[in-house]
Amino acid sequence: MAQDTAQEAAATPATPARGLLPLVLPALFVGAGASLLLVGVSGLAVRLQHVLWRDLPDALGVGRYSVLWMLVMLTATGVLVGLVVWKAPGHAGPDPATLGLAVTTPLSPAVVPGLLVAAVLVLAGGPSLGPENPVIVANAALAFWLGRRFVPGLPGGVWVALAEAATIGALFGTPVAAALLLSEALVGQQVRGPLWDNVFGPLIAAAAGALTTTLVARPNLDLDLPVYGRPGWGDLLAAPAVASASALLGMTAVYAFPYVHRVFIRLRHPMVALPAGGLVLGLLAAVGGRLTLFKGLDEVAALARDPDGWSAGQFATMAVVKLAALLVAASCGFRGGRIFPSVFIGAALGLCAHALVPAVHPALGVTSGVLGLLLAVTRHGWVSLFTAAVLVPSPGLTALLCVASLPAWLLVTGRPQMQLREDGTAVR
Template sequence: MAQDTAQQPPSAPATPARALLPSILPALAIGVLASLLLLLVEGAAEQLQHVLWQNLPDALGVGRYSVLWMMVMLTMTGVLVGLVVWKVPGHAGPDPATMGLDARVLPPVVLPGLLVATALMLAGGPSLGPENPIIAVNVAVVFWLGHRFRPQAPGAVWVMLAEAATIGALFGTPVAAALLISEALAGRQTKGPLWDSVFTPLVAAAAGSMTTTLVAHPSFDMHLPPFGQPGWDDLLAAMVVASVGALLGMCGVYVFPYVHGAFARLRHPMLILPAGGVVLGLLAALGGHLTLFKGLDEVAELAADPDGWTAGQFATMTVVKMAALVVAATSGFRGGRIFPAVFVGSALGLTAHALVSDVHPAVGVATGVLGVLLAITRQGWVSLFVAAVLVSSPSIIALLCIASLPAWLLVTGRPQMQLRADGTSVR
C-alpha cells in the first residue's frame, strides 16, 4: 500500500491568492456587463410585447388572445424575424437548432441582427427563452474586449467568464453557473483544486446574478402549496413523474431533426420563419395563450391555482408547449430551450396532480421539470437546480436526487435536442 501511494503522481499545487486576485476586477465587470445586456434585451422585448399584445389589439377592437390575433401576431413575428435573418448583415447568426449553452465565438457583425431577432421573438410569442442567443452575444462581446485589453489571456478564459456571468444573470444566482462549470470541467484535466478553476467564473456569475437581482428582482419560486416531510407515496410519485417527463422530453428530441428537415426544405428564411409562425399560431389556438412566450410568467399563473384546470387541460398545454418548443427551435427563431421546457415540466406535474390528487403539486412540478430538462439539456446539475428553486423546499431535494436516477437512465447516451451542421442529432 505504501509503495502504491509513493508511485502516485503528486497532485498539482493550489493556485496562490496573488494569482487569483488580478482576475477579480475583470470578472466583476464581465458579470455586470452580461446582466445589463440581458436586462436591456428583455426590457425592450417586454415593452414591445405590451404594445403588440395589449395596446394594438385594444386599439383595433380585437381580443388580445383571440385565435385571430394569435395567428396574426405569430405569423408576423415569423415575417419580421425572417426579414432580419435574410437582410441584416450576419443573418442573425447560425441556425439556432445547432446552438446550445456552450456558445461559439461569433463575429461582431452577427450580433446586432441576433439581438434584434431575439427581442422580436421574445415579444412576438414563440416558445423560446433568451438564454442561447444572449449567451452567444455576451461571449462574442467579452471575447472581443478581452483580446483587446488583455491579449495575453487565453480565449477560452473569456468564453467561460461570459457564459458563467450570463447564466448567473439568467437565473438570478451564481449557483447554476457554478454547477454548470463544474460539470464541464469534470471531463477535463484541471490543474490544482477544482475550486481554483471555478473561482473567477463564480465571481463573474455572482456579479451577474447580483446585478439582475438588484435591478429586476427576479424570482423562480412558484409559491406552490408548502411541502412537508416526504413519504413513500411522494417517492413513488417523484420517480414516476420524472421518468414520464424524461420520456416526453425524448419524444421532442427524436422528432427534432425531422421537423427541422421539413422546414429546411423551404430553403429561404422568408418561407421558413413565416411557416413556423403559422404552425405556432395553430398550436396556440389549440393550447391557449398560456402556451405562448418563454413560459415563466405563464408557469406562475398555472402554479397560482394548481386545481384551476382539469387534467385534460393541463395535458393539452403540456403537449402543445412541447410541440411549440420543437417548432420554434427548428424553424429559425432565435432562442433557447430551457425556459419553455420548465413550462412543459410544470404542466406535466400539474397533470399528475389533477389525475391523482395524492401527488403533491410541488412534487409533481419539481420532478416533471427535472425529467424534461434532463432530456432536453442533458445537464444534470442545472436540471436539479432549476427543479429545486421552483419549489424552494429543502425536503424535496432528496426526492429530486433519487428521481433523477431513473430519468437519467432513460436519456443518457441518446440523441440530444441539438443538431450538427449536417442536420443530424448531437449525441
C-alpha cells in the same frame, strides 16, 4: 461549457493567488455587463410585448388573445425575424438548432445587433423560446472582442468562460447554476490545480451577474405553490414516476427534432421557413390557448397560482402543445433557448399528475415534471436538478428530486440530444 474554452481557462496559473487575482476585475465587469444586457433585452421585449398583445389589438378592436390575433401575430413575427435573419450581418448568428448552452467559437461583434433584434422579436412575439442562448452567444462575442482588445494578456477562452458563467448566473439570479454547469464541463478533463482555482474567475462573473440582476430586476423563480411538508412513502414512488414520464415526453421531441428541422431546411429561405413556422405556432396556440405562448416563465406562474384550476386533460393538452411549439420554434430558425419553455411543459405535466392523483402534491408534481423534461432537453443533470429545486425551495423535496433524477437520467443518457450538428444529425 465548451471543452476548448474550459481548457484555456484552466491554463491560467492555478495555484498562486497572484495568478488568480488578475481575473477579479475582468470577471466583475463581464458579470455586470452580461446581466445588464440580459435585463435590457428582457425589458425591451416586455415593453414590445405589451404593445403587440395589448395596445395594438385594443386599438384595432380585436381580442388580445383571439385565435385571429394569435395567428396574425405569430406569422408576422416569423416575417420580421425572417427579414432580420435574411438581411442582418451574419444572418443573426448560426442556426439555433446547432447551439447548446456552451459557446464553441465566439461570433463577430457585427453579428450581435441582428441576433439581439431577432431575440427581442421572438420574446415579444409569442414563439415558445427563452432568452438564454442568444444572450449567452451575444455576451460571449462582446466579452471576447472587448477583452482581447483591452486586456490582451488573458487567453480568449477565459473571456468566453466568464461570459457564459455570468449569463447563467444572471438568468437564475444565483451563481450556483453556473458553478454546477462548470463542474460538469470540467469532469474528465485534465485540469491543473484544485477545482476552485479553475472556477474562480467564472464564479466571480456568475456572482456579479446574479447580484446585478437581483439589484436591477429583482427576479423570483419561486412559484409560491402550496407548502410541501415532510416526504411520505407515496412520494418515493410519485417523484420518480412523474420525472420519468416527463423525460419520456421530452424525448419524443428530441427524437423528432432532426426530422422537423429537415422539413423547414427544405424551405431554403428564412423568409419562407420562419413565417411558415410562425403560422404553425399560431395554429398550436389556437389549440393550447394563450398560456402556451411566449417563453413560459410568467405563464407557469399563472398555473402555479391556481394548481387546481384546470382539469388533467387541460394540463396535458397545454404540455403537449407547448412541447410541439418548442419543437417547431427551435426547428424553423427562431432565435431563442429551450430552458424556460421546458419549465412550463414540465410544470403542466406535473400538475396533470396532481389532477389525476390528488395525493401527488402540486409542488412534488411540478418539480419532478420540470426535472424530467429538462434532463431530456438540456442533458445537463446539475442544472436540471437545480432549476427544479429553486421553483419550490424545500430540503425534503430536494432529496426526493435527487432520487427522481436517477431513473429519469437512465432514460435519457446516451441517447440523441436536442441539438444538431451542421449536417443536421443529432448530437449524442
